Amino acid sequence: MANFTLTAQNVNGDPFVTGNNINITNNSTSNLIFQDVDNLLGVAQTGEAVSLDGGVTFLSYQFLGYGDVRGDPLQHAGFVRIDLGNGSFLTVAIDMNADGDDTPDLQNGNTQLRVSDLDASTPAPFPVPPCFTPGTLIRVPGGEVPVETLRPGDLVETMDHGPRRLRWIGARRVAGTGDLAPGRFAPGAIGNTLALTVSPQHRMLVRGWRAELHFGVSEVLVAAVHLLGWPGVARCPVAEVDYLHLLLDRHEIIYAEGAPSESFHPGSWMLEDDSALRQEIAAVFPELSTRTRAELLPPVRRVVTSREARLLTA
Numbered sequence: 423m424a425n426f427t428l429t430a431q432n433v434n435g436d437p438f439v440t441g442n443n444i445n446i447t448n449n450s451t452s453n454l455i456f457q458d459v460d461n462l463l464g465v466a467q468t469g470e471a472v473s474l475d476g477g478v479t480f481l482s483y484q485f486l487g488y489g490d491v492r493g494d495p496l497q498h499a500g501f502v503r504i505d506l507g508n509g510s511f512l513t514v515a516i517d518m519n520a521d522g523d524d525t526p527d528l529q530n531g532n533t534q535l536r537v538s539d540l541d542a543s544t545p546a547p548f549p550v551p552p553c554f555t556p557g558t559l560i561r562v563p564g565g566e567v568p569v570e571t572l573r574p575g576d577l578v579e580t581m582d583h584g585p586r587r588l589r590w591i592g593a594r595r596v597a598g599t600g601d602l603a604p605g606r607f608a609p610g611a612i613g614n615t616l617a618l619t620v621s622p623q624h625r626m627l628v629r630g631w632r633a634e635l636h637f638g639v640s641e642v643l644v645a646a647v648h649l650l651g652w653p654g655v656a657r658c659p660v661a662e663v664d665y666l667h668l669l670l671d672r673h674e675i676i677y678a679e680g681a682p683s684e685s686f687h688p689g690s691w692m693l694e695d696d697s698a699l700r701q702e703i704a705a706v707f708p709e710l711s712t713r714t715r716a717e718l719l720p721p722v723r724r725v726v727t728s729r730e731a732r733l734l735t736a
Contacts, residue, residue, distance in 0.1 A: 424642055425455045426455070426458055426548040427453070427454070427455050427475075428453075428455075428456065428516055428548075429453055429454070429526055430451060430452050430453075430454050430502070430514035430515060430516045430517075430526060431446050431447070431450065431451055431452050431514065431515045431516075431517070431528055431530075432446070432447045432450040432451060432452055432512065432513075432514055432515075433445065433446055433447065433501070433513040433514060433515055433527045434446070434447050435513075436487060436503070436513060437513060437536065438484070438503050438511075438513065438537050441536060441537070441538070442533050442536070443534065443535065443536055444501065444513075444515070444532075444533045444535045444536065444537070445528050445531060445532050445533065446491075446515050446528055446529070446531060446533060447530070448530040448531070449530075451526065451616050452474060452475070452512065452514055453474070454472050454473070454474065454475065454492070454502075454514065454516075455472065455473045455475060456470070456471075456472050456548070457469070457470060457471045457472070457473070457480070458470055458548065460545075462545035462548070463485070463500050463502075463516070463518075463545060463546055463548055464485055464542070464544070464545025464546070465485050465542065465545070466482065466483055466484070466485060467686075468675045470483075471483070471500070471542060471710060472504055474504075474512075474571060475586070476701065479483065481504050481505055481506065481507060482504075482505045483502050483503060483504045484502070484504075484505070485500070485502055485503065485542060485545075486501040486502065486503055486513070486537050486540050486542060487500075487501060487537070487540025487541050487542035487543075488500050488501075488540060488541045488542075488544070488546065489517075489533070489535045489539055489540045489541065490535075490635070491528050491529055491533045491534070491535065492529060492532075492533060492534050493534065493733075494529075496636050496691050497517075497527075497528050497529060497728070497729075498517075498518045499515045499516060499517060499518060499528055499533070500514065500515070500516040500518055500546070501514070501516070501537070501540060502514050502516055507516040515528055515533070517600060518546060519695060527728050528728040529729075534567035539675065545605065546600060547583070552668050553592075553594075553620070553621045553667045553668075553686065554620055554665070554666050554667075554668070554678060555568070555569075555571045555619045555620065555621075555663060555664065555666070556568065556569065556664050556666065557569070557619075557666065557669050558618065558619070558620075558666075558678050558679060559616070559678070559680075560572060560578055560668070560676065560677065560678055561563075561578065561579040561676065561677035561678075561680070561681050562576065562577055562578050562579060562585075563577050563579060565583050567631065568582070568677030569666050569668070569678075570664075570666060572588060572590050572668065573588070573591065574587075574589060574591060575587055575588065576588050578670075578676050579676065579677060580670070580674040580675060580676055580685075581627075581674070581675035581676070581677075581682055582674065582675060582722070583674065584623055586670050586671065586674060587616065587670070587671075588668055588669070588670060589670055589671060590667075590669040591646050591666065591667065591668060591669070592631070592666070592667040592669070592686070592729055593665065593666050593667070594662060594664070594665050594667075594672055595662055595663070595664050595665075596662070596665065597661070597662060597663075598658075598660035598661060598662055598663035599659045599660070599661070600659075601622065602621075602663070603622070603657045603658060603659040603660070603663075604619045604620060604621060604623070604646075604658045604660070604663055605619070605620055605621070605622055605646030605649070605650065605655060605656070605657060605658065606618070606619045606655070606656055606657070606658035606659070607619075607620075607649075607654060607655055607679075608654035608655070608682070609625075609654075610654065611652065611653065611654030611655055612626050612628070612652075612654075612655070613679050613680060613681040613682065614678070614679040614680050614681035615679055615680040616679045616680075616733070617679070618678055618679040618681055618725070619658055620646050620678070620683070621725075622645065622646055622647040622675050623644070623645050623646070624645065624646050624683065624684065625643035625644060625645050625646070625683070625684045626643070626644055626645075626646060626649065626681065626682070626683050626684075627641055627642075627643060627675055627681075627683060627684075627723065628641070628642055628726075628734060629641050629683035630642070630651075630734075632733065632734045632735075633734065636730070636734070637724055637726070637730070637731040639723070639724050641723050641724075642720075642723055642724045642726045642734075643684055643721065643723045643724065643725050643726065644726045644731050644734070645728075645731075648726070648727075648728045648731035649731065650699060651735075652735065667686040668686050669685065669686045670685050672722070673685060673687045673720065673721055673722040674722055675722055675723070684721075684722065687721060690693075695704050
């Protein structure tokens, strides 16, 4: 049994009953904690429930299905109808192309979808944390070493603060297909000297005049999944993949295969009460256990959403 914490966007009314188009309510979100048995968002299995953060807990829910908001694959969403236990229901939209910053990014208003348009037959995995794959060379003082050889206490080079010690290293083995399939950067695609493979939510540092023009800063962080379609960037499905997380005292820019990239950022993973990952991190950073979402380590650079990422290639 695992818990998954998500911020979802609320849907207006009950489109399951009315059959009308699904409309996402402007500036209205709910914090959800899914109690899950198979790590998949789909038809609720025995023992699965959802809680509203700070409210009613262990509610039953109906998985309505997946669809692309306004036909846009970068706005792939899962829709869930929650039984509030008082005769009313709350329908929410979950951004499956998560940005890693806990902020959903689906366009408000008419999704141009009805419940009858949704695909409820194929469940998809909940997102995994941003991380590297084995074999990735990480820059350290004096050279580069494979990420899997690093240990807590080792020094890695950071862009802003020079050599810094690793505080914690985590690992997960997951299916490497579908939404969990790694993103592969061909040599030179983003400043990397060799091919670089990372998890879909792992954020890379992107620089240039477009970042300055659109965001007012010279450098931004963009999740690998939002760089798909760039020259040399593609999914790399495998049967299974090991994902490795490198945590420092603060969120940092480190170097993987020569390309600037992020270290692990705890984010909402510290809010999952029963998460083994949370417990491991809390053992190293007990002070994080009592922090709210806003108080967790701030990101080292501005984080770009999926829609914003398109501006970088316009």
